[in-house]
Amino acid sequence: MALESSADDTCVAIVDHKKHIFSNVVIKQHAIHRQYGGIHPSVAIRAHQENMPHAIRKALCEANMKMPNIDGIAFTRGPGMGGCLSVSMNAAKALAAAHEKPIIGVHHMQGHALTPQLTNGDEMDGYPFLTLLISGGHTMIALVRSATVFKIMASTVDIAIGNAFDKAARLLGVVPDPGKGYGHALEAFCRTGDEAGEPAHLPTAGRPTFAPLSYSIPNPHQPSQFSYAGLTSAVQRALRDDTVDKQGIARAFQNAAFAQLIHKLNNAIQECQRDGVSIQAVVVSGGVASNLTLRQRLRETAFVGVNGKPPPRFIFPPPELCTDNAAMIAWASMHRFLQHDFDDYSIQPLATWDLESIGAQNEGALSTT
Known part of the structure; x- marks a missing residue:
C-alpha cells in the first residue's frame, strides 16, 4: 500500500x-x-x-x-x-x-520518473533514460541511470510550467470543469472552436485581433535553465487591451511554453549523445504530461541527433497516472x-x-x- x-x-x-x-x-x-x-x-x-x-x-x-x-x-x-x-x-x-x-x-x-516501468510494459527496456518531469511544482530534465541514480540536466530558475499554466488560465478567466485543474481547462480552451490547422498567433475569424504574443525562448544558451515567469507576465501585458482575442493569446502561450520544453530537451538529448550515453527512451511524466497537445507536439518534432544518431523514442504514462x-x-x-x-x-x-x-x-x- x-x-x-x-x-x-x-x-x-x-x-x-x-x-x-x-x-x-x-x-x-x-x-x-x-x-x-x-x-x-x-x-x-x-x-x-x-x-x-x-x-x-x-x-x-x-x-x-x-x-x-x-x-x-x-x-x-x-x-x-x-x-x-x-x-x-x-x-x-x-x-x-x-x-x-x-x-x-x-x-x-x-x-x-519510474511510472512507465509500471504502466508501459515492454516499452521500458532498461536504463539509462531521460525523464522530462513537468508539473505544477517542477520543470526538470533528468538522466535516470537506475531506480535511485539521477543526474539533473535542467531545472526551472523561477516557476514551473504547470504553475505558469495555472496563472495564465486565471488571467484569461478560464474556468475549470468540476474536478479538473486550471491546466486542463487552458488546454481545452486552446482546442475548442476552429483551431485545427490555424497558427496560434493568428486571430480567429470574426473575433477581435491582437498583436502576436511576443516571447522568445529564455536563456537559449543555458540548456540547464527553464524559466516561465516571463511568459505569464507576457500574457498579463497582452491582456491590458480588453479587445484582444483571449483564445489566440492562450494558444500563443501554450505554443511558447512547449517550444521552450522542446528546445531544452533537444539540448539534453544532444548532450547525452556527445557524452556517449545511449539513451533508451525519453519518459514524459508529471501532470503537464497529460496535455494531449504536448504529446502530439513531441511526437511530431524532428529532434536533431548528434553525428547522425537518431533521437530516442518518447514514452508517456496513461494521462490518469501523469497527475x-x-x-x-x-x-x-x-x-x-x-x-x-x-x-x-x-x-x-x-x-x-x-x-x-x-x-x-x-x-x-x-x-x-
Whole structure:
C-alpha cells in the first residue's frame, strides 16, 4: 500500500511486484482551493486529514483486501508541502505500527520518473533514460541511470510550467470543469472552436485581433535553465487591451511554453549523445504530461541527433497516472521492499529533497524551506 499527500490530492493505491494495480484512489481538492487562486496550505492539510481514512478504506475495498494482505506501506516523504506530507507519513506510520508492517519513504519525483516501468510494459527496456518531469511544482530534465541514480540536466530558475499554466488560465478567466485543474481547462480552451490547422498567433475569424504574443525562448544558451515567469507576465501585458482575442493569446502561450520544453530537451538529448550515453527512451511524466497537445507536439518534432544518431523514442504514462497518484509511489518503493531495505518509524518528511541524493541515506529533520 502507498499513500500520497504532497500537495492537494489525497491518494492511496495497492500495487504488487508483478505490476498489478489492485486499486488507485485519488481524491482531488480543486474545488475548495479555487477561491484562493492556488493551494491554501492549512485548507489542504485539513482536507487530507478528512480524506485519508476514506481513501485508505476505499483502496482496500476496491482491491478486496484487508490489512493482513498488505506486506508493507510506502508514502511520499518529499518534496512537497510539509504539513501535507505529514498527513500521509503519519497515517503510514500508524497503520504500520498497528499491523507490524515495514515502511518506506519515497521521493515524489522518483515516482513520476519510474511510472512507465509500471504502466508501459515492454516499452521500458532498461536504463539509462531521460525523464522530462513537468508539473505544477517542477520543470526538470533528468538522466535516470537506475531506480535511485539521477543526474539533473535542467531545472526551472523561477516557476514551473504547470504553475505558469495555472496563472495564465486565471488571467484569461478560464474556468475549470468540476474536478479538473486550471491546466486542463487552458488546454481545452486552446482546442475548442476552429483551431485545427490555424497558427496560434493568428486571430480567429470574426473575433477581435491582437498583436502576436511576443516571447522568445529564455536563456537559449543555458540548456540547464527553464524559466516561465516571463511568459505569464507576457500574457498579463497582452491582456491590458480588453479587445484582444483571449483564445489566440492562450494558444500563443501554450505554443511558447512547449517550444521552450522542446528546445531544452533537444539540448539534453544532444548532450547525452556527445557524452556517449545511449539513451533508451525519453519518459514524459508529471501532470503537464497529460496535455494531449504536448504529446502530439513531441511526437511530431524532428529532434536533431548528434553525428547522425537518431533521437530516442518518447514514452508517456496513461494521462490518469501523469497527475499525482499513489500507484507511482508504490512502484518506486518496490525495489527497496524486495531487498528488505526499510525505513525506521522515526523517519521525517522532507519538504525539500534533492533528487540526486536519494541513493544515499538521507535521514534528517523536517525541512521547512
